[in-house]
Amino acid sequence: MGANAYTIRVSGLAHPEVAMSVEVTNRGAFGSALVMLQPGEEFVSEAGAMYRASGNMDIDVKTRKREGGGLWGALKEGAKAMFAGESFFLSTYRVKDNSPGEVGLAPILQGEVSSLEVGSETWICAGGSFMGASGGVKLDTQYQGLKKGMFSGEGLVYVRASGQGELLVSAYGRISEVEVRGGITIDNGHIVAFTEGLEYDIGKAGGWIASALSGEGLVMKFRGNGRILVQSHDRDRLGGALGPLLPPREG
Amino acid sequence: MRFEIQGNPDYGEVVVELGPNEELLAESGAMSRMSSHMEAKSKRLGSFFGAIIRKMFGGESFFVGRFTHPDGGTVAVAPQLPGTVTHRQMNGDHVFLTAGAFLACTPGVNIKAVFGGWRAFFSGEGAFLIEVSGTGDLFYNAYGGVVEKDVDGSFTVDTGHLVAFEPSLQYSIGGMGNWKSTFLSGEGLVMKFQGNGKIWVQTRTLSGLAGWLTPRLL
Amino acid sequence: MRHRLVCEPSYAAVEIELSPGEELVAEAGAMAWMDDSIRVRTEARGGLLKGIGRRFTGESFFQNTYYVEGTAGQIALAPGVPGDIIPYEMQNEVLIMERGAYLGHIGDIETSVSFEGFRGVFAEGLLALQVTGTGLLFFNAYGDIQEIAVDGNYTVDSGYAVAWQASLDYSIGRTGRSISSFLFGDQLISRYHGKGKLWVQTRSPRTLASWIHPFRRVKSNNQ
Numbered sequence: 001m002g003a004n005a006y007t008i009r010v011s012g013l014a015h016p017e018v019a020m021s022v023e024v025t026n027r028g029a030f031g032s033a034l035v036m037l038q039p040g041e042e043f044v045s046e047a048g049a050m051y052r053a054s055g056n057m058d059i060d061v062k063t064r065k066r067e068g069g070g071l072w073g074a075l076k077e078g079a080k081a082m083f084a085g086e087s088f089f090l091s092t093y094r095v096k097d098n099s100p101g102e103v104g105l106a107p108i109l110q111g112e113v114s115s116l117e118v119g120s121e122t123w124i125c126a127g128g129s130f131m132g133a134s135g136g137v138k139l140d141t142q143y144q145g146l147k148k149g150m151f152s153g154e155g156l157v158y159v160r161a162s163g164q165g166e167l168l169v170s171a172y173g174r175i176s177e178v179e180v181r182g183g184i185t186i187d188n189g190h191i192v193a194f195t196e197g198l199e200y201d202i203g204k205a206g207g208w209i210a211s212a213l214s215g216e217g218l219v220m221k222f223r224g225n226g227r228i229l230v231q232s233h234d235r236d237r238l239g240g241a242l243g244p245l246l247p248p249r250e251g
Numbered sequence: 252m253r254f255e256i257q258g259n260p261d262y263g264e265v266v267v268e269l270g271p272n273e274e275l276l277a278e279s280g281a282m283s284r285m286s287s288h289m290e291a292k293s294k295r296l297g298s299f300f301g302a303i304i305r306k307m308f309g310g311e312s313f314f315v316g317r318f319t320h321p322d323g324g325t326v327a328v329a330p331q332l333p334g335t336v337t338h339r340q341m342n343g344d345h346v347f348l349t350a351g352a353f354l355a356c357t358p359g360v361n362i363k364a365v366f367g368g369w370r371a372f373f374s375g376e377g378a379f380l381i382e383v384s385g386t387g388d389l390f391y392n393a394y395g396g397v398v399e400k401d402v403d404g405s406f407t408v409d410t411g412h413l414v415a416f417e418p419s420l421q422y423s424i425g426g427m428g429n430w431k432s433t434f435l436s437g438e439g440l441v442m443k444f445q446g447n448g449k450i451w452v453q454t455r456t457l458s459g460l461a462g463w464l465t466p467r468l469l
Numbered sequence: 470m471r472h473r474l475v476c477e478p479s480y481a482a483v484e485i486e487l488s489p490g491e492e493l494v495a496e497a498g499a500m501a502w503m504d505d506s507i508r509v510r511t512e513a514r515g516g517l518l519k520g521i522g523r524r525f526t527g528e529s530f531f532q533n534t535y536y537v538e539g540t541a542g543q544i545a546l547a548p549g550v551p552g553d554i555i556p557y558e559m560q561n562e563v564l565i566m567e568r569g570a571y572l573g574h575i576g577d578i579e580t581s582v583s584f585e586g587f588r589g590v591f592a593e594g595l596l597a598l599q600v601t602g603t604g605l606l607f608f609n610a611y612g613d614i615q616e617i618a619v620d621g622n623y624t625v626d627s628g629y630a631v632a633w634q635a636s637l638d639y640s641i642g643r644t645g646r647s648i649s650s651f652l653f654g655d656q657l658i659s660r661y662h663g664k665g666k667l668w669v670q671t672r673s674p675r676t677l678a679s680w681i682h683p684f685r686r687v688k689s690n691n692q
Contacts, residue, residue, distance in 0.1 A: 028479030029261035029333065029551060030613040032671045048676060051629040052615075052669055055622030055660070106629075106671045108680050110333065110479070110551050110612065173333055174262035183287035190283040190329075205282060206291030206316075216282055216291050216316060223287075230284055232262040237280060237331045243684025245461035246468065250688055261479050333551075334480065395551065396476025405505035412501045412547070427509055439498075452502050454475065454482040454547050462498055463549030463569055464681070467674040 022134075022166060024115050031113030032106040033132070033168050039098050044139070045105050045132035045168075047091045052104035058096045059103075090139075105132050107170030109235060114175045114192070115168055121227070122162040122196040128235065129159075129169045129192045136165035160196070169193050173233030180226050188218040189234030198226035252357060254388065256336050260396050263336030264329040265355060267318075274319040277328045277355040282316055286324035292317040328355050330392035334453065337397060339389045348381040348415045351457070352391045359387035368424055382418075391415060395455030406444045411456030417448035470575055472605075474554060475545075481554040482547040483572070483607055493535045495546055495573035500533070504542035510534045546573050548609035552670065555614060557606045564600045566608055566632035569674065576604015599635075608632060612672035619667050627659045628673030634665035 021036040032051075035043050047061050095101040107113065108128075116123055118137050133139060140160040161167045169175075171192045178184060180198060185205070200223065205216040217236070222228065252275075253268040264283065267275050276294060285291070294317045318326045330336065331351065339346065341360050353362065363382045383389055393414045400406060402420060410424070422444045439458075444450060470493075471486045482501055485493055500509075511533050535544055548554065550569070557564075559578060571580060579601045600606060610631045617623060619637060627641060639661045661667055 025613075027613050028477070030479060030671050032613065051626050051671060051673065052617075053624045055624055057624070104671075106612070108672075108676045110672065173329070174258045174264075176257070178284070184284060185287050185289070186284045187282055205285075206293070216280060221287060232258050232264045232283065232329050233333050234280075234283070234329070239681060239684035241331055241457055242461060242464075242681060244686060245458060246465060246681065246685050248686040248688040249468075249682065260476065395480030395547075396482070398475055398482075398545075400502070406502065407505065407507075408502045409500055427511075452545075454480045454501065455551060456547075456549075459498065459547070459549035460551075461549075464674065464678060467569070467678045468681075468685075 022115060022168070024113050024168070026112045029110045030106075031111060031170065032104060033113050033115070034102055034104050035093070035132070036100060036102045037093060037095055038100050039095050041094070042135040043093045043103070043132060044135070044137075045091050045093070045103075046130055049105040049107070049131055050091060050093075050103055051106045053093075054101040054103075056096045056099060057101045057103055058094045060092045060094075061090075105168065107131060109172045109238070111171040111173050111231065111233075112175045113168060113170050114229060115166055116161075116193065116229075118161050118167050119164045122160065123167055123169075123193045124196055125159045125161060125167070125169055125193045126191045129171065130161075130167075131170045132168040133161060134165035136163050137161050137167055138163035162196075167193075169229065171229070171231035172235045172238070173231045176230050176232070178228045178230055180222055180224065180228055182225075183221065183223045184228070185219050185221045186228065186230060187216070187234065188220055189236050190230050190232075191220060192229035192231050194222070194228040195226040197224065198228070199223045252388070254338070254390075256338060256390075258336075260335045262329075262333050263392060264327055265336055265338075265390050266325065266327045267355075268323070268325050269319065270323045271321055272319060273323060274317060274358050275326060275328070275355055276358065277316045277318065277326075278330075278353055279314060279316065281328040281330065281354060282318070283327045283329045285318065285326040286320075288322065289318055289320050289324040289326055292319070328390075330354050332392070332394040332455075332457065334393045334395045334455070335397045336390060336392045337451075339391065341383065341385055341387055341389050343384070343386060345382060345384045345418045346389075346415055347418060348383060348391050349413050350379050350381065352393065352414050353381050353383075354390040354392045356383075356389045357387035359385050360389050361385035393451070393453035394457060395453050398452050398454070400450045400452060402444055402450055403447050404445070406450065408442050408444065408450065408452055409456070410440055410442050411458050412452045412454075413442060414451040414453045416444065416450045419448035420444045420446040420450065470605075472556060472607075474556070478553050478613065479551055481552070481609070482545050483554050483556070484543055484545045485573075485575075486541055486543045487535065487537050488541045489537055489539075491536065491575065493544065493573055493575050494578075495533050495535060496571055497531050497533060499546040499548065499572055500535070501545040501547040503535075503544040506537045506540050506542035507535055507544050508538050510536070546607065548572055550609070550611045550674075552610040552612045552672070553614040554607055554609045555668070557608065559600070559603055559606050561603050562601075563635035564606070564632050565635055566598050566600060567630065568598055570608045570610065570631050571598050571600070572607040572609050574600075574604055574606045576602065578602040578604045578606060610668070610670035611674060611677075612670045615669045615671070617667045617669055619661050620664050621662070623661045623667065625659050625661070625667070625669055626673065628675040629669050629671070630659050631668040631670045633661065633667040636663060637665040637667065638662045 023034045201221045293314045361384045365380045365382045367380045
């Protein structure tokens, strides 16, 4: 994989908050995005995704909207969600003065970053894949529209991105796009995002016993037509290999 | 059977197109995506008793995934850690792999766990090597990039950086040459190879990542 | 002395060829493979962590010096974390770098450990290394490395700062105004002012540490 840098410029003159310029860079194993904002423009990202910013950038960290619970409830939820690998908080970026500013965003683990157009498609992002979005994108960060059955859990919380604008997703590994015509089976740990409209079932790759023996986990069996972004590697396999080699933790 | 390795050198994965009733064997949990009709089964490698010993000492797991279908189909497999994936055509020759390097193979390839030596147990990567022989396609992976070394004499490799080597080479496992460096150098044990043959090494190790992360833990 | 980088950019290792009389100092555990003529000497490093009042587990106090006996020989160094390696020619200058970024050096270079940040109740900050002198320095990053020529002001989340020239002034503070970011230590920010080079990496050890948290074993009572 050589250097693969490209620039996407999105402008929407009717809504100034939609206009901004995003440069996605995937160099070797590491992707990142540089968002350049003009005065009046706005960009949202998963809190903690920001790693560099020009001195005139205003960063506002706020909790996601939740019903009830109060501040303390929200903070406890935040702690739990943070340790589940998903930041509870969103950061909003605006420039403080009248000159352009920039903010650099990067994912938690090594892997590529991709930019998706929201508008003609509504995207569903897997947990941990959502990185950022421009002001015109509507984010449903508690999307629980997935079929649960016996497999629901924190790992299956997805983010639904609709409206109009640009969506940034990150992966563990290399991102490939799969055009689905009919059906495909994808291991749950390899899903980055998919277009709304695809139907799916959650199950095991080969039946309970065969999967338990062969080590295969949950899979999503997709049906219909649409697009799926997949990642080459699975975060849980890294966690399972690295975790036991580290000192034990206090609870 | 047709295959394509995608994503090298950083995120190697193998996409295999199987013909009717052709099989691919892959390490536990390696399947990332496959045709909707493809079936995943399991297969036991080696004898039951030998495999229990292997599991105790941290070697490759006992069962592998077996992918096949009367109509054929596509299956993609990826390793546990990201890096370079290499294909090797086996033609009745032998090669040794370290515990985590095996990714996938076709059924004519033989896989046997071989005890690496008592001191290999402390290297953090498991005490077993895998001896590969037979005929067919072998896919193995490295954590990070792979460098091939032609050894003619002696060569030393930090145990965690070894991926594979040819059986014409002998090796011994020991310290860094003096007692203080062996205990304090942070290197742990190293493998000293002697003879003529090829060694494949990787540029990252899981224990190196664990060591780097430990002072930064919460 | 010759060197070459292999497997760039993200899983870089550096192969160094030493001639008799040359010495390479390297971080503990960095040796990946080496020729038979390479020898090693292990010593305690300077600048121990006295007076900081906080225990840094897993830190190594030792460094290895490699040299050859007989013929020239090659030794490869690899960092513990995926990312770039930068070979940097130091010309009688001072660099400050994140502790884990140091890989090795050849020449008249001194390294000492320092603590950059504010002490007090939360004792947040960076365990850093001061690198002084002239010679060839090898340092690594977690991720892609970006060089920023600061001229004015620049802000970086502290976990992403790899190294900077000591000519830069900087302060460490917090971002955001909400109480939630304060309680969860959301972002510890380094603000740089002045003129100088700053190297930034695109991944942070701290976010990796919080991500891996649920995968670690839990301490049981009888440990």
